[in-house]
Amino acid sequence: MTTADRAEGNTRGWLSSALCALATCGALVALGRLIQPGRWPAVACVAVILLAAVIAAVRSLTGSPWVPTVVGAVVAFAGLVVRYGAPPGGTQVLPTPDAVRRTWALAGEGVALIQGSLVPMPSNRSAEVLVVAGAAAVLLLVDALALGAGAPALVALPLSALWVPAVVLGYPASGWAVFWTGLAYLMLLALTTAPGGPQADLVRRSSTAFAAAAGAVVLALLAAPAVAAFPGWSSVRLPTLGDGPSGPLVLSSNLDLRDSLGSRSSQVVLRYTVSRPAPQDGSGPSPAATSALPLSIGPLRAFTLSSFDGRQWSRAGDGPVFPFDGGSWLGTDSATPDPARELDVQVRLESLRETRLPISTFPRTVAVDGTWRYDPQRDEVVGTQATAAGQTYSMQVEVQDLSADQLIAAGAGAPSGSENYLQVPATQHLADITARANQIVGNATTAYDKAMALQQYFRSGANFTYDTKVPPATSQDAVWDFLQSRRGYCVQFSSTMTLMARILGIPARVAVGFLPGTQTGNDGEYVVTGKQAHAWPELYFAGYGWVRFEPTPAVQTGAPPAWSDPYVRSTGPGAQGPNDLGRAGQAATGGATGAPTQAPHQTVTTTVHGSWVPTAVTMGLVLLAAAAALLVWRRLRRPPELNAERAWHTLRRRLAKRHITWADSTTPRGCVRTVQDTLLELTGRELQGAAFEGLTELARTVEDERYAPAQSPRTSSQLHHWIGETLRGVDELVSDRPGRAAAPSGPPAGP
Structure with a gap:
């Protein structure tokens, strides 16, 4: 991968992770009418942003599609256990088995609270841990689909999980939830599917994606009230009370x-x-x-x-x-x-x-x-x-x-x-x-x-x-x-x-x-x-x-x-x-049971806000351990030692991905001519400068190794440099052409 490839990939990865975090936080707004006001929105959004930053950093260091998801899951689990698994009146620095059990018990209290409470449910520590855990899980799935699997369109599936409770219970979400979730989703689609190119073009493409996404969301929000007000939408007589989001309501006599x-x-x-x-x-x-x-x-x-x-x-x-x-x-x-x-x-x-x-x-x-x-x-x-x-x-x-x-x-x-x-x-x-x-x-x-x-x-x-x-x-x-x-x-x-x-x-x-x-x-x-x-x-x-x-x-x-x-x-x-007094209700076919704001005789869990210091210390230790592991990973994945033939094979394989191929019988000098002719046909220009020099030096080195009695020694770093310069020049010519050329018929020659 060239320096330009790496720079653009890192920038695009950070932007994509930021959009994943924005989409997740926007979807969290859909829960606003189901849970009483409290600390949970801020805590969940901070957790999502920090987790997204960790995932983006891991991806920029490793370049792996799935390692960031695994590291993110470990970091999220450790953070939850340390934050919510501390003993009463104490602190927790490491995710011990006892802390895991306490976190699991607290989550169980949250599930019981959901089953026994009515909208809006109380905002306490047990509810907060479920929201934070759910937001972290959604972010991990969103990031894995958009950046790991390369399927950004499927991001809507995990995001919808945060909308399901509001839809099922019939409590419409705020318009801001629609705006931010839709905006981030459309921008993520545009950014992750945009063609590659020079770094200078990334700003232009990102600006275009942002403007198009914002325009689509604003248009939807402006058009929705007009469409909803169109005559006839609410004129259907429902057979039983409680069915459907609009229209006259009638109690069933059966x-x-x-x-x-x-x-x-x-x-x-x-x-x-x-x-x-x-x-x-x-x-x-x-x-x-x-x-x-x-x-x-x-x-x-x-x-x-x-x-x-x-x-x-x-x-x-x-x-x-x-x-x-x-x-x-x-x-x-x-x-x-x-x-x-x-x-x-x-x-x-x-x-x-x-x-x-x-x-x-x-x-x-x-x-x-x-x-x-x-x-x-x-x-x-x-x-x-x-x-x-x-x-x-x-x-x-x-x-x-x-x-x-x-x-x-x-x-x-x-x-x-x-x-x-x-x-x-x-x-x-x-x-x-x-x-x-x-x-x-x-x-x-x-x-x-x-x-x-x-x-x-x-x-x-x-x-x-x-x-x-x-x-x-x-x-x-x-x-x-x-x-x-x-x-x-x-x-x-x-x-x-x-x-x-x-x-x-x-x-x-x-x-x-x-x-x-x-x-x-x-x-x-x-x-x-x-x-x-x-x-x-x-x-x-x-x-x-x-x-x-x-x-x-x-x-x-x-x-x-x-x-x-x-x-x-x-x-x-x-x-x-x-x-x-003030009991909320739920609908039924012909008469449904109501739902109070809070169940009577219900044990209310006291909300205890622990210190963030132990959590910060633990997260720092986890990140340091992750950084050490990444350094070892990068050292293990350092560029392999190259000789002339291996470098030539690497260049041929990467050029084939760019639809530039040649036959096995072509000599190295003939390959240089073939590359120039193919680029002239595709873009109207040929390689020049450092890119052309890198291609010719590689070809000359291969010829020397194959045919010369006395060979000039070439280091592995020189061979890597020539490959990078050649690919960078090819990418610049291809990205600047008016239209993308169709792939040549037939499979590329060579492995």
Whole structure:
């Protein structure tokens, strides 16, 4: 390789490594909405930049395609172990086995945190180690594909790994992630596939690649909003809530236990604000009377389902509906609601298209424009037309003061109406399900204690796992399959508890609606998205009506209502504990379980930021060891000793790669003429100066060695110099020609 080749290769290698690092850091931005703000972006980007520098340095010293990847992997592993494997309160300088075990345990905590947390997940040390390790792995793959394997187009595959979580969970990444990742990717494509040439041309080619890549990215970012706003993109009516990234959202009136949780939408379904009513001339509640009342109204229910065939829930038919006015209290038999427990709610619908209004499960008044009626049997507000974006309505909600002791004393009631809320389908495994229900409740005698036993059984992580993918059916009974697989989402949990409650003689139904949503600030505003669609069981208690329970695991729904929370066995202010505020959600086909910002009763790992000094010392030692190894490598790979024939063979082989060949019968002087004629045909010019001198000196040396009785001694360094000068001159002529010549037909002569 000539000096020019080596200089251009080193420059191109450093630039390519820098682009690999930029692309990886840009892709890391896609995780910004999945993890709470913290140190992790800066730490991960610094790790990526340092690792890229190590890889580029190794490549410039060795010229090997794969040695830099191996060295980079070793350096990344050592850095992770030293940084995150230090004992509590201590430092770590060398990657010992104990440090490896501690790092692995910390990574395991991060995996558990991902499984048990909701978006955005906490930003602590266990999350940071996963992000840094993932970024390092992506950089190694990107560099290996772009520079090691020479396949820069495939770089998009490892880069997409950092985008997959945001895409799957439906949290769109920042536009900066698109910009920087796309810009670096396009520039990397242009740089690694650009033709070689003199060093002076590298700046021109790099500038052209940068301008073209930046223009393509900017054009895409400018065109995207215009394309997205084109009429018709969001006009498709979706069959179930939560599917797809855009379009009107509709709750499904049929819940199939065999369906897996589909793609989830992050669209805003509705917004609402909760406030305490102002005193009215002394007639209303005083501020002190309502100040202790939490600004939470619990989930918003749209409708209920009561007919179950062993696999699917459906509506048994519409009941009688009656007109109502905005001042009528709905969902209560009390003529005088407690003013001290009232909250004012203002709702604005966004993408929801429903003929039933999402309303509080507590007693409420509803003031809404249009033709709406009330179904007292199902406690639903029913309209003649679907809701539209921008529609508003208001509610006065009476937060019930309900406790476990009250429900224990009440017992199961008998709801009025034609629907049979104790109906149990005669399925294949009904006897098995009945035996399991009796086993779960054990010696419980009251309806409440039985309901609590069922709820706790399903919420236990030791018994069931929340999973959006429903395992394949093994029988004709969907509930029995869920009890066997022990995996499912809110539809399976709510359905199974409802069925078992009916088996135990407690009237039960499935409610479909939305979790409370995410509180945006201190002004009492909540935002509900398609991800927060949810299904839960409601059991009927005498004197209190339909009461919500929550069997779906806490990592998805937050704390259960106060009356069904085993940690709260006393009268509390309202149905929701403090952990119910601001829960984020996940979508489901026909109603999905929501996802809180942080799981209740979850052990939070304290974030400890250790010193960077041990890490820096260890990395320095690793780099020194790597440098020593590289020096040995380079010494072992020093240019071989050449004689005239070996030098001539080397020159012939390298010229053949440049499409300059000659026959075995050609004399050395004839070869000089052949090289000049071929270059004259390809470029219109011949070798001159040091390049021509190097070629002729090599030819003369070969002739002397072959034919002269007395030979002039030539050193190996002289022969290497003549080869380099000849190849440099050939490369300059070839790179300056107007077009690249086609390769001559047939294989090149010689080895």
